[in-house]
Amino acid sequence: MIxxxxxxxxxxxxxxxxxxxxxxxxxxxxxxTAAGKxxxxxxxxxxxxxxxxxxxxxxxxxxxxxxxxxxSGPLHVxxxxxxxxxxxxxxxxxxxxxxxxxxHLGHFLLxxxxxSALEAGAEGAIPARVVSLSSIGHRRSGxxxxxxxxxxxxxxxxxxxxxxxxxxxxxxxxxxxxxRDRGILANAVMPGGIITPLQRHLSREExxxxxxxxxxxxxxxxxxTPEEGAATSVWAAVGLELEGVGGKYLENCxxxxxxxxxxxxxxxxxxxxxxxxxxxxxxxxxxxxxSH
Numbered sequence: 287m288i289x290x291x292x293x294x295x296x297x298x299x300x301x302x303x304x305x306x307x308x309x310x311x312x313x314x315x316x317x318x319t320a321a322g323k324x325x326x327x328x329x330x331x332x333x334x335x336x337x338x339x340x341x342x343x344x345x346x347x348x349x350x351x352x353x354x355x356x357x358s359g360p361l362h363v364x365x366x367x368x369x370x371x372x373x374x375x376x377x378x379x380x381x382x383x384x385x386x387x388x389x390h391l392g393h394f395l396l397x398x399x400x401x402s403a404l405e406a407g408a409e410g411a412i413p414a415r416v417v418s419l420s421s422i423g424h425r426r427s428g429x430x431x432x433x434x435x436x437x438x439x440x441x442x443x444x445x446x447x448x449x450x451x452x453x454x455x456x457x458x459x460x461x462x463x464x465x466r467d468r469g470i471l472a473n474a475v476m477p478g479g480i481i482t483p484l485q486r487h488l489s490r491e492e493x494x495x496x497x498x499x500x501x502x503x504x505x506x507x508x509x510x511t512p513e514e515g516a517a518t519s520v521w522a523a524v525g526l527e528l529e530g531v532g533g534k535y536l537e538n539c540x541x542x543x544x545x546x547x548x549x550x551x552x553x554x555x556x557x558x559x560x561x562x563x564x565x566x567x568x569x570x571x572x573x574x575x576x577s578h
Contacts (some may be wrong), residue, residue: 287523288312288361288400290342290393291368293320296477299516300365302328304523305336314342314353315368344368344392345378347578354399360407361400363523365417366393366454372443375436380578383435385446390453393418394571397457401465408469412529416472417522418458420535420558421451425545428452428557429567452558455535459564462532471532473522474558476542477515479508479551508551535559 292301293315305311305328315321318341325337340356343349370388378387397404397416407414426448430436436446454474461472521539522528535542535554545553557563 287363287365288314288340289365289367290314290344290396293317293324296512296515296519297365297367298324299512300367300519300523301325301337302331303516303520304363305329305332307524309336309363309524311337313337313339315339316341316343342368342396343379344388344396345384347378347380347392347395347575350392350395351399354396357400357403359403361403361414362407362409363415363417364397364400364404365419365519365523366397367417367419367519368393369419369450371423372447374443375441381435382574383441383446385443385450386434386453389450390457391571391574393454394457395575397461398575401468401470404470405465405468413466413469413471413532415523415528416458416461416470417519418454418461418472418474419519420454420458420474420476421447422476422551422553423448424451424455424558425550425555429456429563429570431566431570434570453567455554455558456560456564456567458535459533459559459561460568463561463564464568466532471530473528473532474535475518475522476535476537476552476554477518478510478537533559 287304287309289297289301289311291297292313301311301313313321313325318339321339325339328337329335340353342353370385373384376384378384382391404414427445429452430449434449458472458474461470518536518539522536535558537552542554545555
């Protein structure tokens with residue numbers, strides 16, 4: 287199994303749970319020092335060398351190609367966990383806007399490059415799995431088809447994040463539509479609200495304003511712990527109830543209900559699971575990747 291961005295946050299707990307359940311896990315992350323410490327700690331806890339690390343920068347196609355090119359053998363589960371949230375306007379090495387670039391296009395390239403390994407990981411009637419980390423943030427924006435990279439100067443960090451999380455959900459639909467016959471299925475995961483390094487681009491005042499923390503920095507009781515936040519990712523990776531199931535948006539270890547104004551912090555909007563939108567996103571993504 288591969289877990290991207292597992293050097294911090296819920297990725298650590300995802301990698302730990304999978305390794306302690308007996309999986310061989312590769313932490314794919316930029317920060318090799320942090321990733322190495324996480325791997326060492328999990329291996330000590332497991333009493334076996336189940337976790338190793340690999341360098342992966344999702345904001346650089348060359349790094350993604352290097353990581354995928356070095357992979358050998360079958361891959362049973364790919365957890366696309368890494369993410370950037372509400373960053374100022376930044377760009378990847380290839381000139382993509384950072385949030386759609388790293389959160390979606392980076393994972394799109396990684397997953398397509400590892401498709402043969404995933405296909406080899408499918409065993410009989412048991413498909414290989416891709417887990418695509420989305421968010422309730424998808425409600426902030428669908429895909430901005432006319433200007434996904436905000437090149438016209440109207441950048442909004444939350445619209446950008448929302449677009450990227452919609453893309454993550456649509457990608458799970460797209461993988462399932464295209465690769466089911468190859469023995470590969472994907473589901474999207476909404477982990478919930480968790481205080482992790484994902485908030486690095488947000489000020490303390492912003493987090494207080496959202497009600498995530500109080501004046502003393504104490505998390506709101508409705509926020510999850512990193513372990514709780516990782517639970518749905520782990521379920522999506524190995525849950526027996528999901529054998530043969532793909533293209534779903536999951537939260538709280540269940541398929542999400544439709545979003546409603548009465549429950550604004552849960553549920554999924556139609557634009558994030560639309561098959562036609564998934565097709566359009568796949569075609570756009572292939573074109574973007576091919577141009578670099």
